[in-house]
Amino acid sequence: MLLLLVVVIVGLLIFGFLITKTTKEVPKSWLEWKTEFKYQYIGALGLIHDAQYASRDRVTLYKQPDRIAVITGGNRGIGLRIVEKLLACDMTVVMGVRDPDSAKTAVGAIVDLTQTKGKLICEQLDVGDLESVRSFAKHIAQKYPKIDVLLNNAGIMFAPFKLSDDGYESHFAINYLGHFLLTHLLLPQLRAAGQKGKNARIVNVSSCVNLIGSINYxxxxxxDNYYPGAAYSQSKLAQILFTRHLQTLLDREQSHVQVNVVHPGIVDTDLFEHSATTSVPFLKKIFFKTPERGSRTVVYAAIDPSIEGRGGTYLSNCCKGPVHASAKQPAKCEKLFNFSCDLLKIKEYGNGK
Ligand SMILES: NC(=O)c1ccc[n+]([C@@H]2O[C@H](COP(=O)([O-])OP(=O)(O)OC[C@H]3O[C@@H](n4cnc5c(N)ncnc54)[C@H](OP(=O)(O)O)[C@@H]3O)[C@@H](O)[C@H]2O)c1
Incomplete structure (x- = not known):
């Protein structure tokens, strides 16, 4: 039965891939084709994992009215369902979004904001713009001396080549570097919130494609050779290496903060707008998770008591998943961490400056 499922999924993905290529940049070299096939392979494995572990993919929402969560994005896709769950826990949710008014409207369409005991605050943030990250963090830090949860959720995938105003490729800038900076700036507030037995939590939303990523220092x-698939997997691997080294630093200073990294599943969202799968929407409807399901592991990492004290873990379908070989080598994690500090001219990580 499982074998049949595998054959069907792989067959359909290859079929989908071959009949498309209208919206996605066509591979031009052997290396790009190789990346493409790796994507299909990892994607198929991801779908199988999602089907196999569906019963484990659960999170219990319990009330925690005094806690504050900050999330990047959240106005659509997985993030919107994360916000819905956190509000159901009566938390105060601060969304860092590009368009605060429309974000409030989007949440209001699925949550009765007049009834929920949770509080929703929408603030301006473009996570791909370092100046915007700095001003968002400054404002939030002044308003909330304690932050219990930081969810680094916003992301893009397979976007055409573009440099941010700061001079970084957009996947690297949005998926990784902006979140690296935001975490650094809000660490004092996270430390202030964490207590023994109730860590403050950071959740980096990565992807299973970290497994095929590499960091091109x-x-x-x-x-020299931009390919969107390689840029996306690089940014998602970067989030994993960052998570591992940050947890090492947090352990060293014995702070009550833990950082985990999550693959939400293969989820039917707008993230695939530049992907071949847009041409076969029925496949996404059949095989992909809904955004609601996609939000479960992220919220699990943010609040579930069973992973208290288990930072540095890569979670998929609410259980531990396999990570890239580099993530098991502390020196490689530290190398990227220091490289990022150098780019951002950070001398002492996590001091909020
Ligand atoms: N969907 C999947 O299968 C899947 C699989 C693995 C990992 N993930 C990860 O899950 C996360 C959420 O993805 P999704 O599927 O929910 O995608 P989505 O539906 O496309 O949502 C992306 C979110 O990121 C925000 N965003 C993008 N660029 C931003 C920027 N510069 N500043 C602020 N916000 C920005 C978007 O806000 P705007 O409306 O302003 O653009 C939106 O809220 C991403 O990190 C993604 O890599 C998703």
Whole structure:
């Protein structure tokens, strides 16, 4: 039965891939084709994992009215369902979004904001713009001396080549570097919130495609040979290496903060707008998780008591998943961490400056 499922999924994905290529950049070299096939393979494995572990993919929402969560994005896709769950826990949820008014409207369409005991605050943030990250963090830090949960959720995938105003390739800038900076700036508030037995939590929303990523230190922006798939997997691997080294630092200073990294599943959202799968929407409806299901592991990492004290873990379908070989090598995690501090001119990580 499982074998049949595998054959059907792989067959359909290859079929979907072959009949498309209208919206996605066509691979131009053997290396790009290789990346493409790796994507299909990892994607198929991801779908199988989601089907196999569906019964484990659960989170219990319990009331925690005094806690504050900050999330990047959240106006659509997985993030919107994360916000819905956190509000159901009566938490105060601060959304960092590009358009605060429409974000409030989007949440209002699925949550009765006049009835919920949770509080919703929407603030302006473009996570791909370092100045915007700095001003968002400054404002939030002044308003909330304690932050219990930081969810680094916002992201893009397979976008055409673009440099941010700060000069970084957009996947690297949005998925990784902006969140690296935001975490650094809000660590004092996270430390202040964490207590023995009730850690403050950071959740980095990564992806299973970290497994096929590599960090191109010589050309981090991919200027020589840009391929969107490689840029996305690089940014998602970067989030994993960042998570591992940050947890090492947090353990060293014995703070009550833990950081975990999550693959939410293969989820039917707008993230796939530049992907071949847009041409076969029925496949997404059949095989992909709904955004509601996609939000479960993220919220699990943010609030579930069973992972208290288990930071540095990569979670998929609410259980531990396999990570890239580099993530098991502390020196490689530290190398990226220091590289990022150098880019951002951070001398002492986590001091909020
Ligand atoms: N869907 C999947 O299968 C899947 C699989 C693995 C990992 N993930 C990860 O899950 C996370 C959420 O993805 P999703 O599927 O929910 O995608 P989505 O539906 O496309 O939502 C992306 C979110 O990121 C926000 N965002 C993008 N660029 C931003 C920027 N510069 N500043 C602030 N916010 C920005 C978007 O806000 P705007 O409306 O302003 O654009 C939106 O809220 C991403 O990190 C993604 O890599 C998703």
């Amino acid at each position: 010589k050309d981090i922006n991919g200027l």
